Amino acid sequence: MSIDTSSLQYENDDLMRPDFNNDDYAIACCVSPMIVGKQMQFFGARANLAKTMLYAINGGVDEKLKMQVGPKSEPIKGDVLNYDEVMERMDHFMDWLAKQYITALNIIHYMHDKYSYEASLMALHDRDVIRTMACGIAGLSVAADSLSAIKYAKVKPIRDEDGLAIDFEIEGEYPQFGNNDPRVDDLAVDLVERFMKKIQKLHTYRDAIPTQSVLTITSNVVYGKKTGNTPDGRRAGAPFGPGANPMHGRDQKGAVASLTSVAKLPFAYAKDGISYTFSIVPNALGKDDEVRKTNLAGLMDGYFHHEASIEGGQHLNVNVMNREMLLDAMENPEKYPQLTIRVSGYAVRFNSLTKEQQQDVITRTFTQSM
DSSP, rough: OOOTTTEEEEEEEHHHHHHHHHHEEETTTEEEETTTTEEEEEEOOEEHHHHHHHHTTTTTTTTTTTTSSSSOOOOOOOOOHHHHHHHHHHHHHHHHHHHHHHHHHHHHHHHHHHHHHHHHHTSSSSSHHHHEEEEEOHHHHHHHHHHHHHSSSSEEEEOOOOOOOEEEEEOOOOOOOOOHHHHHHHHHHHHHHHHHHHHTOOOOOOGGGGEEEOOOTTTHHHHHHHOOOOTTSTTTTOOSSSSOOTTTTTTTOHHHHHHHHHHHHHHHOOTTEEEOEEEEEHHHHSSSSHHHHHHHHHHHHHOOOOOOOOOOSEEEEEOOOOOHHHHHHHHOOOOOTTTTOSSSSSSEEGGSSSHHHHHHHHHSSOOOOO
């Protein structure tokens, strides 16, 4: 079916079932596994790691609002960004972000229970309910690529008259997430683990178990709009890669390399789900349907397979289509009334997306080779 339609998503039962020690679980909220009748989720949206890095560089001043938002600290002043200094500052700002995040979620869900408790739904659960606080991160590939650029290339901040870093000049090349390069893949893994550990230290409403997702749905467009130029070369306002996706067009080494990079992200630190929306052109899978089915099944088997150093992927959306068709659908929507695609976590009719969201989908990587 995935060759003909994008209505299916895939999840790794071999990865999730042992974690629950329970066969009776289901997928809720796009990609999140929960035990049926025993578990509920306090939804928590996501935190913007790319913007957090910019706060770390600028001493807590927002690069777009030009006002102090994060903790006031000395901005980084060197002519070239130093990886160790940026990482140390970012770690400090991630502590602040985690506290702000959990404090906000505790208030939101206390007030929700006080004024709009879902009694009829909770009546269908067991007495001793397992509650999770579903946190999340956005801009993972932007943050990882930015750290990679700072570490392996030379990144010079461009400052305005107030000393605020508003742009960055990159000299040299750097490894980019999505190409099975451990130099940058390890940075992405570290960010996932690091932020989850900070969340786990904090008290949550009703002692909910903190979880984390790498999932943005279509809000990668909004998060990008609110974030300035980043050290990886991404321009201000440009969308982030959705969910756990590499940034648009940066996964250059084919399907296997891209899938392998995402499969390295640890489900143990992101038990609310790691969403990867994978698009590939039909000819890359083969010249006829039987070959395409075989090759797509092989790609998914490899992605979900557990190895010694890789847990295996947790979630996969599959779009088998050409960019040209989406461009035509954008210009002539009446020709494609039923065109369905998968975005980060769900299937949607292409024509129901906003123009910005459609453009984001079109600019994503369409893998041309295995």
